[in-house]
């Protein structure tokens with residue numbers, strides 16, 4: 001099922017993970033092919049080439065892509081610890097565990113993406129962070145529910161209940 005050349009291009013860490021994790025092999029490989037993702041989409045952006053992936057992440061993104069009916073762009077997938085620290089990621093970032101992706105879906109605002117992601121069980125029971133000022137959505141498949149809103153005007157994360165207030169303010173400005 002997995003061609004030899006495909007495995008060869010993956011890098012040592014990932015190959016190790018692939019070979020020792022049969023659940024990853026089937027679920028992730030099939031979902032990745034079906035959703036037209038490449039492992040390169042999820043590799044750490046520092047150039048270290050690492051891409052650790054939780055077995056639930058790619059199938060969940062594939063489900064999201066199916067209801068969005070358009071391609072999901074991955075802005076940030078796996079991050080090594082050094083890169084996460086460099087870009088100011090949170091110390092316990094689930095990006096470092098291969099559980100998260102920051103995404104953009106063409107034709108959808110971050111708020112629209114948020115409501116779409118709530119329909120996917122892995123994300124509904126995991127983490128969803130809305131970044132309307134930066135134009136992307138954070139998604140992760142941690143097994144506990146986490147929601148937040150991040151605005152440029154606030155240093156920290158806001159509770160997701162602030163989303164209604166944010167939308168009302170935005171509407172006021174547009175009128």
Ligand SMILES: [Zn+2]
Pocket residue numbers: 044045046047048049050079080081083
């Ligand atoms: Zn890295």
